[in-house]
Amino acid sequence: MMMNLFSVFDPSTSIFNLSINWMSTLSGFFIVPMMFWLLPSRYIMIWSSMLSTLHQELKLLLYSYQNLGATLIFLSLFTFILCNNFLGLFPYIFTSSSHLSMTLTLALPLWLSFLIYGWLNHTQHMFAHLMPQGTPPALMPFMVCIETISNLIRPGTLAIRLAANMIAGHLLLTLLGNTGPFISMPITSILIISQMALLMLESAVAIIQAYVFTILTTLYASEI
Template identity: 75%
Template sequence: MMTSLFSVFDPSTNILNFSLNWLSTFIGIIMIPSIFWLIPSRFSIIWFNIIITLHKEFKLLIGPTKNLGATLIFTSLFALILFNNFLGLFPYIFTSSSHLAMTLALALPLWLSFMIYGWFNHTQHMFAHLVPQGTPPPLMPFMVCIETISNMIRPGTLAVRLAANMIAGHLLLTLLGNTGPIMSATSASLLVFGQIALLSLEAAVAMIQAYVFAVLTTLYASEI
């Protein structure tokens, strides 16, 4: 049962044994050219407003004096995850953000780059960050261990949070959809309304998780 249930996330589209499922990651590029029209469309105006709002918020989190232009990384990260999460709700489109191979590939390089930059350029600050201010001297060794462990698991928590949230909603939609053929007409109609409500909830989760991933990454960068 578990194999057939999770098989909805398995790569199945291939040509000459070459998996094409991961090409769904680039479907969002189709939406980009409309932004470069001479006369902006409503979609491009809405998207520009979203990007400007995110830029202001990320700039506030990072700090006004730190690395001008760094918010471009996090707004691009938000756009990539948002497109992948949202397009994965359409039928027959592979949701790449529900796999740890995708989410870890986003979280781990960013976290490693922050760590390498911080330890090479702000070594004393990184050491001081391991002991919170006001910690009693007897607890300092334990706080160093706790802070080190919490720092090491950050990319894993980012990756698992995104993948688990996307998998949970898709599994619930799949489970409810599989019970449709054995239901009566009245129950099936209620199931359709329930699926529509869940799909709306999944669309909100797709946007929220993209925002959470980008904001947490920004907060980790602001500590360096």
């Protein structure tokens, strides 16, 4: 029985004064599809098909029909988050995407780079974006304040959404797992089935959260 429910998210495990829990973030690089195979495996074919579909969707959001590399950063972001979300579902692997120190590191630089680029190169468009079309004159000052605040909290909402969704499922799995030694065998069978169903749900959440983070970041970039 763990002393603290949130100890599963503690990154303090260290060897030689190095926090080795964060090394799980780089574990996704070991399962990158091998591009030098004579024939592609089923894994590579499924992954290529998924990335191709996502590329077509992101291209429509960015209106980039000529620049074929415009979606590369967002596809890389999706792959990175998805790998870390899935790795956190395995036993004894640290879930780095459940910490704000990682999610905010992903969201803040992207949002800040889009914002700086927009204000430096499309200043008039950025000013116009603060005032939705058809706003009554009496509401214009309030709309400017509301749009400014909504733009400023975007990196926080991106980071908190991803971290909170990953924490919630892991906490529920931990709570159910801690009750196992204190219940009877028939109820334990029901508990195992419930945890298997919840693990499948968490797998879907891992994909959905990586997709939502990528799509929202793409939408923020398309406004510039």
